[in-house]
Amino acid sequence: MAEQTLYERLGGAYAIAGAVDYLIDRLHTNATLNNANDKVQEFHADQYKAGYKFMVTAWSIEKTGGPACYPGRDMFEAHKDLGLTDYEFDVTAHEIRNTLYQLGVPRQEVGEFMDIIESYRTMVVAEAA
Ligand code: HEM
Numbered sequence: 001m002a003e004q005t006l007y008e009r010l011g012g013a014y015a016i017a018g019a020v021d022y023l024i025d026r027l028h029t030n031a032t033l034n035n036a037n038d039k040v041q042e043f044h045a046d047q048y049k050a051g052y053k054f055m056v057t058a059w060s061i062e063k064t065g066g067p068a069c070y071p072g073r074d075m076f077e078a079h080k081d082l083g084l085t086d087y088e089f090d091v092t093a094h095e096i097r098n099t100l101y102q103l104g105v106p107r108q109e110v111g112e113f114m115d116i117i118e119s120y121r122t123m124v125v126a127e128a129a
Contacts, residue, residue: 005065006112010105013061020057023099024049032091039082063116075123083126093117 010016027033028049034041043052058070072078096117100110 006109006116007061007064007066009109010064010113013057013066016060016064016066017053017057019099019103019105020053020060022103023096024053024056026095026099027092030091030095033088036088037082037084040084040088064113075120079124080126084124086121086125089121089125 007016010019028044034044055070055072059072062068062070093114097110097114100113105113
């Protein structure tokens with residue numbers, strides 16, 4: 001049998017959407033991120049929340065080997081005007097990791113997903129661009 005994709009091992013679209021739902025609620029109330037950057041705080045207004053959950057869910061589905069369904073910008077385009085620092089990236093990555101722990105995702109899959117997140121650092125952090 002062919003090896004299952006990370007997308008399949010995470011439980012597919014429903015499980016990923018559930019994890020993103022939990023994650024974005026945490027990020028939107030993360031005082032460190034909100035205090036660090038006006039642009040981030042502005043974007044955390046409720047009117048963007050459902051759309052952002054959709055975007056991050058679709059991105060995660062696609063990057064873990066599920067169907068190509070992400071309609072948003074690439075990670076450099078989406079973040080280049082936000083002036084993000086390595087510290088803010090680390091805080092976000094910490095919340096992502098904690099979400100996976102909280103939901104009981106196995107160690108192997110946590111490692112693989114966090115490797116994907118880390119591979120986008122230079123596209124997200126303005127200092128590194
Ligand atoms: C690897 C980590 C990250 C991933 C996977 C990610 C994912 C995404 C996605 C999928 C979008 C939507 C793009 C679009 O609508 O075209 C987006 C936009 C955005 N992200 Fe991230 N992001 C990451 C890191 C961060 C960090 C560290 C911050 C700030 C703390 C951040 C803040 C934002 C904001 C404010 C937007 C909206 C930008 C706009 O519409 O002008 N992201 N991100």
